[in-house]
Amino acid sequence: MNYRIPTGTKDTLPADIPRWHHVEKVIGSVMRRFNYKEIRTPVFEYTELFTRGIGETTDVVGKEMYTFLDKGNESLTLRPEMTASVVRSYLENNLGSAQPLNKLYYLGPMFRQERPQKGRLRQFMQFGVEAIGSALPEQDVETMLVAMTVYEELGLHGLTFKINSVGCPVCRPGYREVLVRFLNGVRDGLSPESVKRLETNPMRILDSKNEQDVAVTANAPLMKDHLCDECRTHFERVQRALGALHIEFEVDGRLVRGLDYYTRTAYEIQSGSLGSQNALGGGGRYDLLAESLGGPPTPAVGFAAGMERLLLVMEAEQLPFGEPEVLDLFWVALGEPAMTFSIPYIHALRKHGYRCDVDYLNRSMKAQLREANRQQARYVVIVGDQELQQAQCQVKNMSTGEQSAVPVDSVMQFLQSALPL
RNA sequence: GUGACUGUAGCUCAGUUGGUUAGAGCGUCAGGUUGUGGCCCUGAAGGCCGGGGGUUCGAGACCCCUCAGUCACCCCA
Numbered sequence: 277m278n279y280r281i282p283t284g285t286k287d288t289l290p291a292d293i294p295r296w297h298h299v300e301k302v303i304g305s306v307m308r309r310f311n312y313k314e315i316r317t318p319v320f321e322y323t324e325l326f327t328r329g330i331g332e333t334t335d336v337v338g339k340e341m342y343t344f345l346d347k348g349n350e351s352l353t354l355r356p357e358m359t360a361s362v363v364r365s366y367l368e369n370n371l372g373s374a375q376p377l378n379k380l381y382y383l384g385p386m387f388r389q390e391r392p393q394k395g396r397l398r399q400f401m402q403f404g405v406e407a408i409g410s411a412l413p414e415q416d417v418e419t420m421l422v423a424m425t426v427y428e429e430l431g432l433h434g435l436t437f438k439i440n441s442v443g444c445p446v447c448r449p450g451y452r453e454v455l456v457r458f459l460n461g462v463r464d465g466l467s468p469e470s471v472k473r474l475e476t477n478p479m480r481i482l483d484s485k486n487e488q489d490v491a492v493t494a495n496a497p498l499m500k501d502h503l504c505d506e507c508r509t510h511f512e513r514v515q516r517a518l519g520a521l522h523i524e525f526e527v528d529g530r531l532v533r534g535l536d537y538y539t540r541t542a543y544e545i546q547s548g549s550l551g552s553q554n555a556l557g558g559g560g561r562y563d564l565l566a567e568s569l570g571g572p573p574t575p576a577v578g579f580a581a582g583m584e585r586l587l588l589v590m591e592a593e594q595l596p597f598g599e600p601e602v603l604d605l606f607w608v609a610l611g612e613p614a615m616t617f618s619i620p621y622i623h624a625l626r627k628h629g630y631r632c633d634v635d636y637l638n639r640s641m642k643a644q645l646r647e648a649n650r651q652q653a654r655y656v657v658i659v660g661d662q663e664l665q666q667a668q669c670q671v672k673n674m675s676t677g678e679q680s681a682v683p684v685d686s687v688m689q690f691l692q693s694a695l696p697l
Numbered sequence: 698g699u700g701a702c703u704g705u706a707g708c709u710c711a712g713u714u715g716g717u718u719a720g721a722g723c724g725u726c727a728g729g730u731u732g733u734g735g736c737c738c739u740g741a742a743g744g745c746c747g748g749g750g751g752u753u754c755g756a757g758a759c760c761c762c763u764c765a766g767u768c769a770c771c772c773c774a
Contacts, residue, residue, distance in 0.1 A: 283766090334772095335771080335773080336772080336773080339698080339772090340773090388772090388773080390771085391698080391699090391770095391771085392766090392767085393769070394767080395773095396772090396773075397774095402774060485770085485771085486770090486771095533773085535773090544773095551768075551769085552769065553772090553773070553774075555773060556774075557774065581774065582773085583774080584774080586774090608732095610732070641732050641733060642727095642728095642730085642733065643734095644734090645733055645734040645735095646734055647734085648734065649734040650735095653734095656734080658733075661732095662732080670732090670733090674735090677734085679733080
C-alpha cells in the first residue's frame with residue numbers, strides 16, 4: 277500500500293455509519309425541540325477571522341491551525357472551531373437585523389494539528405449551538421440544557437458538570453493584578469510553562485494539571501471571588517436557574533477555557549469513561565466577540581461538543597447504537613435471461629419503498645443465498661430457468677425457511693402482505 | 698513539540714535460549730447438495746514478519762536508524 281491516511285484522521289467505514297446516524301438523529305431532534313436552527317459555513321475561512329476571534333495567544337491559534345496560502349496568496353485556515361465562523365456569518369448576513377435573537381446549531385468537521393491520542397484527532401466532528409443576541413443568564417442555562425439533553429437521550433450518565441465565571445472587562449483587569457501579584461510570590465514553585473504564561477495568560481495557570489502548579493496555587497485568588505456586581509449577579513442567576521432545574525453542578529473556580537473570547541459564564545461537561553481527554557463538551561458566554569469582529573456589541577453564548585468522544589463514551593458504556601438496516605428482499609436471479617427478466621420487478625419494488633438487492637456477480641445459488649443471509653434479508657425471491665418458463669418465482673422466508681411458488685406479477689402483493697411498509 | 702510503549706494474514710493474536718517451508722481463531726472464497734442460506738465437515742486463497750542498515754554460518758526474534766500507531770504531557774472537543 278503506497279497511500280496512507282494522514283496522521284490524526286480517520287475513515288468512517290460503512291459499519292460505523294449507523295452509530296453516527298443515530299447520534300446525529302438525536303442531536304437533530306433535540307435541536308428541533310429547543311428551536312435551534314442549523315447553520316452551515318465553509319470549512320475554511322480567512323486566517324484573520326480566527327486569529328482575531330479566538331485570540332493570538334491561545335494554543336489553538338498559536339500552534340494548532342492548518343493555515344495555508346491559496347493561489348491568490350490569501351492566507352486561509354481550516355476551521356479549528358466553529359464559534360468564530362458562526363459569528364462571522366451572523367454579521368455578514370445581517371442575521372441580527374432579521375430578528376433580535378438567533379439560536380443556531382451546527383455539526384461538522386474541525387481541524388487542529390496536535391499529536392493525536394485517545395479522544396483527540398486532527399480532524400474531528402463537533403456539534404454545538406450559538407445563541408446570539410441574548411444577555412440573559414437563562415440563555416446560558418438553555419445552552420447547557422441542550423448539551424445535557426443530548427447526552428441524556430443517548431443514555432449517558434454520571435457526567436461531571438462544571439461551571440465558572442471568567443468575569444468581564446470591568447472586573448478582570450483588577451483580578452488579574454491580584455492574581456499576578458500572588459503568582460509572582462510563588463514564582464519559583466511554578467513550572468516553566470506557567471512562568472511563561474505569567475506574562476501572556478496568567479488565568480490559565482490555574483487550570484494547569486502540573487502537580488507543582490496545583491500545589492503552589494492551592495490558595496490562589498479566584499476570579500469568581502472578584503467579580504463585579506453585574507458579573508456576580510449573572511453568575512448567581514445561572515446557578516439559581518440550574519437549581520430550579522435540579523441539575524447537579526460543581527462551581528470550579530479554576531475552570532478557564534482556552535479560547536480568549538469567553539466572558540462571564542464558562543462551563544465544561546466531563547466524562548469519567550474517557551481517557552485524559554475527558555472533556556465531552558464545553559462552552560460559555562462571549563459577549564465581546566461580535567464587536568471584536570467588527571460588528572455591533574452583541575451578547576452571545578454557546579457550546580461545542582466533540583462527537584468522537586461522545587461515541588467513545590457510548591462504546592465504553594456499551595450503550596445501544598444504531599444497527600445496520602437489514603434487507604427486505606434479496607433477489608436471486610440465475611443466469612442472464614433471469615437477470616434481464618428480473619430487473620424491472622426489482623426496480624418497481626425499490627420505487628415502492630422496499631429495500632432490495634440482487635447479485636451482480638453472477639454467482640451460484642448457494643453463494644447468492646449466503647449473500648442474502650449475510651445481508652440478513654427477510655425474504656429471498658428466486659428466479660431461474662424453470663421459473664422463467666412459468667412466469668413464476670420462489671419466494672422464501674429466510675427466518676422460517678418456508679418457500680412457495682408465486683406468480684412473478686404477484687411478488688409485490690405478496691411482500692405487501694408479508695412486510696407492510 | 699516532549700516522553701513511554703507497540704508494529705507478524707482483512708481482523709484478533711501465537712511464534713521456545715537466534716535454527717529448515719512463519720502458524721491459529723475469526724472473516725473471505727470454493728466444495729460437501731448438477732437449484733437452496735445459517736450449524737457442521739473439507740479445502741483454498743491471503744504475509745517483502747512496517748521500512749532500511751548491522752551482528753551472525755543463519756534474524757520474525759538481537760543492535761542502530763527510520764516510519765507508523767497507541768497512550769501520556771501539553772491543550773482541548
